Amino acid sequence: MHISEPVRSRRRISLTPLVDVIFLLLMFFMLSSTFARFADLDVARQSTSAGEAALPPVAGPTDIRGAIVSVSADYRVRVNGIETALDDIADRLDVLYDRGARTAIVVADVSATVQDLVSVLERARRSRIALAIAQ
Amino acid sequence: MRLPPQPSGSPVEPTLALINVVFLLLLFFVVTGTIVYQHDRSILPPTSMLLNPGKAPVDGIYIDAEGTLKFRGEVQGTAGIARALNAGAESDPVARTVQVVADRRLRAQTLLAIVKELKSHGLTSLSIVTVRDDRP
Numbered sequence: 464m465h466i467s468e469p470v471r472s473r474r475r476i477s478l479t480p481l482v483d484v485i486f487l488l489l490m491f492f493m494l495s496s497t498f499a500r501f502a503d504l505d506v507a508r509q510s511t512s513a514g515e516a517a518l519p520p521v522a523g524p525t526d527i528r529g530a531i532v533s534v535s536a537d538y539r540v541r542v543n544g545i546e547t548a549l550d551d552i553a554d555r556l557d558v559l560y561d562r563g564a565r566t567a568i569v570v571a572d573v574s575a576t577v578q579d580l581v582s583v584l585e586r587a588r589r590s591r592i593a594l595a596i597a598q
Numbered sequence: 599m600r601l602p603p604q605p606s607g608s609p610v611e612p613t614l615a616l617i618n619v620v621f622l623l624l625l626f627f628v629v630t631g632t633i634v635y636q637h638d639r640s641i642l643p644p645t646s647m648l649l650n651p652g653k654a655p656v657d658g659i660y661i662d663a664e665g666t667l668k669f670r671g672e673v674q675g676t677a678g679i680a681r682a683l684n685a686g687a688e689s690d691p692v693a694r695t696v697q698v699v700a701d702r703r704l705r706a707q708t709l710l711a712i713v714k715e716l717k718s719h720g721l722t723s724l725s726i727v728t729v730r731d732d733r734p
Contacts, residue, residue, distance in 0.1 A: 478613050485617065489624045496631020502649035503697065503725040506713055534706065571706035578702035580709070581644040581728055589648065598714040 504581060506596060530559045530567040534583045536574035549586060556590035570597045644702040646728035655727045658697035665708045680719030695723040
């Protein structure tokens with residue numbers, strides 16, 4: 464009995480379906496992905512950190528107990544009643560820290576938007592003072 | 599005079615090179631992109647410049663400029679959202695931070711009132727999602 468040898472196909476593998484699939488995947492990821500870079504700002508943790516029991520003893524004159532940062536519309540900020548530029552908030556709070564203040568309470572007034580609040584908070588976080596958000 | 603025979607067969611198309619390039623593009627998008635999950639396009643998160651980059655919002659609480667809360671695509675109250683999140687937290691004991699995506703035009707007092715309500719319902723770890731703006 465004679466068994467014929469299997470016919471060996473010499474055809475090359477077709478690459479077109481592969482390219483199709485890869486191209487569809489490419490389209491999917493291009494359309495569904497975003498390149499916006501997100502960042503998180505903690506709000507709950509800061510507002511509970513106003514505990515006064517844990518405050519370290521202050522050396523030197525303590526003429527200021529705390530700071531109040533009030534936020535209004537268009538990034539208008541007042542630190543303890545003094546109008547402060549947005550980029551000077553951290554420096555201003557550090558001055559108050561050196562004079563004995565340990566906690567700054569951030570108060571948003573009626574006109575302030577979320578953008579105002581976030582801009583102020585992210586700058587005030589650079590200061591050594593502990594932040595609390597009035598709610 | 600005898601000419602050398604012409605090489606037979608069709609010229610090889612640059613298919614492999616094409617696939618290489620497309621494949622590299624695919625890898626690029628897979629690695630660098632983040633798939634948007636139920637992102638409400640009408641909500642513009644506030645911009646920030648100084649915060650460390652974090653993750654894109656996943657399963658976040660969305661608040662539009664009028665103060666309407668949306669969670670998992672549905673308008674819900676704070677109690678319902680807290681119930682849904684706390685139910686998931688029981689099966690997953692690792693406490694995770696809940697991300698709040700608030701519109702930048704929302705009144706800050708409204709946001710703080712909502713945050714306070716959420717906290718009173720047991721969601722103690724909350725963060726506001728911002729979009730980093732690197733423009734000088």
